[in-house]
């Protein structure tokens with residue numbers, strides 16, 4: 001479980017986040033949603049320790065990240081897996097080498113065979129056990145995301161962060177990636193946090209959602225009650241999507 005308490009963040013006197021508190025539950029796909037420029041990525045960076053907030057706490061299973069010493073922070077970081085927006089694979093490495101990369105950096109106690117077994121366990125889990133020797137340039141967008149997911153879980157991560165996992169994918173591939181993230185979350189009992197502005201994703205995997213608007217958290221709930229919200233800003237966000245608007249008329 002990750003708990004954030006009263007997060008405040010500014011850049012050059014411009015306040016971006018105002019007192020954000022939330023609980024991201026273990027074994028669930030938690031989502032941070034909102035329109036472009038509303039502070040989702042900044043909040044994600046505050047949570048993973050890339051951008052320290054001026055105020056507030058980030059607790060990883062009760063461990064206060066920003067109050068921890070370097071060693072403790074390193075330990076927490078080693079439990080975090082990230083799926084980046086553009087997958088962020090290394091173009092000059094094979095799929096196997098890409099997934100192996102975190103093990104080479106942090107898995108110093110593992111033998112070469114153990115590392116390889118772990119890489120192929122993860123590739124198998126995302127359906128790419130035969131793609132180990134391919135280069136990223138030979139992969140489709142959806143396959144690249146799968147490799148990114150395999151790399152994010154290779155260290156036995158407890159916490160999985162996904163920044164816009166659907167960007168650039170067609171709707172069917174996008175749903176497959178969403179479902180894979182949800183399955184892996186349940187199977188490995190991860191605390192998963194997905195940043196998205198895609199309503200299809202929200203309806204598919206949004207088990208625990210916070211909605212940001214202009215740096216404020218205006219709503220929290222799940223995909224079972226989001227369509228019935230009376231928060232006007234959230235309604236505007238949901239029904240700016242044409243398909244959702246049609247659905248709402250029925």
Ligand SMILES: Nc1ncnc2c1ncn2[C@@H]1O[C@H](COP(=O)(O)OP(=O)(O)OP(=O)(O)O)[C@@H](O)[C@H]1O
Nearest residue numbers: 011012016034035036037038039040041042043197
């Ligand atoms: N390092 C930075 N320095 C200054 N301003 C920043 C920095 N990072 C983000 N911002 C500003 O913070 C605001 C929120 O940006 P953020 O990237 O969090 O939005 P977002 O909700 O993730 O949008 P999108 O969905 O388009 O990615 C924007 O006005 C952005 O310009």
